[in-house]
Amino acid sequence: MAGEVPRFLIYEGSVAELSIFIDESGDFGADSDFYVVALVLHDQRDDISLALTRLTRELEISGLDTHWAIHTGAAIRGENVYRGIPVQERRREFTRLFAFARSVPALHQTFAFRKCEHPERLKLKGAISKQLWLFLKDNAEYFLAFERVIVYYDNGQAEITDILNTLFNAFFFEVDFRRVAPAQYRLFQVADLHCTLEILRLKLEENKLSRSDLYFFESKCSLRKDYLDKLNHKQFSNRKHKR
DSSP states (O other): OTTSOOGGGSOOSSOOEEEEEEEEESOSSSSOSEEEEEEEEEETTSOOHHHHHHHHHHHHHTTOOTTSOOOHHHHHHTOGGGTTOOHHHHHHHHHHHHHHHHHSSOEEEEEEEEGGGSOSHHHHHHHHHHHHHHHHHHTHHHHTTOSEEEEEEOOOOHHHHHHHHHHHHHHOSSEEEEEOOGGGOHHHHHHHHHHHHHHHHHHHHTTOOOHHHHHHHSSHHHHIIIIIGGGGGGBGGGSOOOO
């Protein structure tokens, strides 16, 4: 369950293990302007159980279901399980996951692509592959210090599944792929959060925020100051990775 701490989220023993939670936003067709891939990186020597317990308790106090996935895009738009829920409640749930992402000892890296620059499916797939490979190669000292890597992805899109299997198996000595359901792991939901925020950043830059975006965040200034800017210190490329 999402509120529990699976045994492999707490570091045990002497093996240096890295968990990578991956989510994407967008599509390979013509239904979106942007495509974003987000990685959340958790060194399992860093215990996150207290942060998980705190988030679960906050949801319980508010009378919310602690076993479902917090889906940030749907919360903003009031879709699916959030249909009919007042914006104040949706905003509180979004903010709780955001606060969890800020407090938990995990880093993230997002890769954003404007579809107009990669209009064909193969070109977009190639661009994503290149950026992920360069990220791994440029940070090889960090990644190869881990004896084991576990990759969590929901197999949502075949193209991303293919890219991950090809690149990660070529790069890492030992990598374990696990299919994940969003409700199972809060860190996977954090990857979804980073996808949502990066899409919002791109839409803000191009003045393409929707009515539901502006209604949810109340203003462009609030979106930038209260959300987008506050996670910069958690971005992998902005941190020094020393234990």
